[in-house]
Amino acid sequence: MTTKATAQMAALDPARFPHITSLVTTLRQHTERDQYEQGLDLILAGIDAVAQAHGARR
Structure with missing residues (x-):
């Protein structure tokens, strides 16, 4: 914030x-x-959650 x-x-x-x-x-x-950085963390956590929900492997 400014x-x-x-x-x-x-x-x-x-x-x-x-x-x-x-x-x-x-x-x-x-x-x-x-x-x-917090925004990036949220985006990456969302991508990870979707990948896990669809059975993707790391």
Whole structure:
């Protein structure tokens, strides 16, 4: 998530947007590379699950 986006979320009223404002610290800890790698992991896990469901061997 971009610095600008997290700054905008941090500026929100916590009383009105408690869930969003509580996530700001977590979102700042994840880089775009982390998100990219997690996305790849999900895609590969999905491919593996489909292959196993169809009896494919590794």
